[in-house]
Amino acid sequence: TTNTLLDALSQEGLSEEPVQQEKEAAGSGGGGVGTWEAVKLAGGKKQQRGKKKARARMASLEDDDDDETDQLGGAEDDDNGGGCDGGCERQREHPFIVTEPGEVARGKKNGLDYLFHLYEQCREFLVQVQNIGKEKGEKCPTKVTNQVFRYAKKVGASYINKPKMRHYVHCYALHCLDEEASNALRRAFKERGENVGAWRQACYKPVVAIAARQGWDIDAIFNAHPRLSIWYVPTKLRQLCHAERSSAAACSSVTGGADHLPF
């Protein structure tokens, strides 16, 4: 349902090649390809990712110069189809900006729908790694491990890497656990013109608040959610939950432990 919308608005920049390689690599054990892939394959738009024409010049600090064709990021150009034949320099992904739900990131930027989509892609890669592992009788991971990131690279999804994915896990957690709250936060931070770092920081608090309502067990909260359960709980989120729980406990103890009474 939202897939089509998201696809139209901001996901068209995703490469198709990795997906096709995934399907080969997954072999007979490969499970169903997710809705996203079906949508993308049907869409027929072409873009490349993580590849660009060799360009020897040093980074001149020009910004938002759109008349180049070597656009990397997810969301804008309809077609720069040529592809990259040899001598490609490794390029970084465009940085994220705070976007509203459904909003296309303009310029050399990627939006947050795209960020969250990367988490879904990792889940698909994990499923494929699991299927391959099961087929071969090997032990197979229940979480997104190094092995999964290696697999993502191997099948061409070089735009996925561990530091990035770990960095934003708690943001994705909010998106999974309370999409309304997540959307509201995105709109508020976009409105205020905050950068991604500020938005990312702000995502901790509502997740901690959710944990508070559910007995502070952030691991249980992650594990209970089908899409979230495959991600390790970030250290900082765990620490914040623990710290909040401790001070909440201290607070309630001065009321004589009667923290469930209404005064």
Next chain:
Amino acid sequence: TTNTLLDALSQEGLSEEPVQQEKEAAGSGGGGVGTWEAVKLAGGKKQQRGKKKARARMASLEDDDDDETDQLGGAEDDDNGGGCDGGCERQREHPFIVTEPGEVARGKKNGLDYLFHLYEQCREFLVQVQNIGKEKGEKCPTKVTNQVFRYAKKVGASYINKPKMRHYVHCYALHCLDEEASNALRRAFKERGENVGAWRQACYKPVVAIAARQGWDIDAIFNAHPRLSIWYVPTKLRQLCHAERSSAAACSSVTGGADHLPF
């Protein structure tokens, strides 16, 4: 119920000190001490483990020489209470021998009830590590990890170590999954005078047979059992299950896939 029996017959050699240290280390987070400990503490017998008087002589190859008091293993001496003050040399545990259920290992040997009890002890150590971790808001292991082995050492259970525990996991698995079969195998191998290595090898087959009956998913079988789920599936057991499944599949395919039909 069987605890008392086992204790009387072969578990009295377990040190009490580690248990007491465990309880301290577990702190306020420490859960209930298991039945074993209660039994042991009530029993009042004393023995030391992993400690002995300094003895400089090289290992003369004397065997089964019982008139020494530096007995280490689990099962025989009622009391060699003196303890070891300083200059203790690190001693190995006595080797295991194949014993029947409830049988005391004689001489400088340990029996299989004692072996299986070590797995239960590890479970208790894991529970304590988990409680400590939860209390501190750290991530806490669901399996017996290096951290648990380190904890066991720290609280004095130096007779527990990773290579040993990993070595016999599939034997413990059989004991958990089909105690009758496990007991029968022990009796048979004892009768034949087989050594521990032969018994250990023989434990693979019945576990694989159990897996065969349950769709070959050895991970699921481990995870479904409360005492077994905390142990990693041994690589060799996993490989055996996979190999058997493959040949079973090959077999059934020549019958046209009608492997559920009765001919």
Next chain:
DNA sequence: AGAAGGACCAGTGGTCCGTA
């Protein structure tokens, strides 16, 4: 300045092989 990610590091799972 804000951000992406290569690459490092402490501690893991796994088990070999020098030891007794």
Next chain:
DNA sequence: AGAAGGACCAGTGGTCCGTA
């Protein structure tokens, strides 16, 4: 010979910090 376990090693989770 049979067996216990110290210690090693490849690959992990975690994230810093040199990079653009």
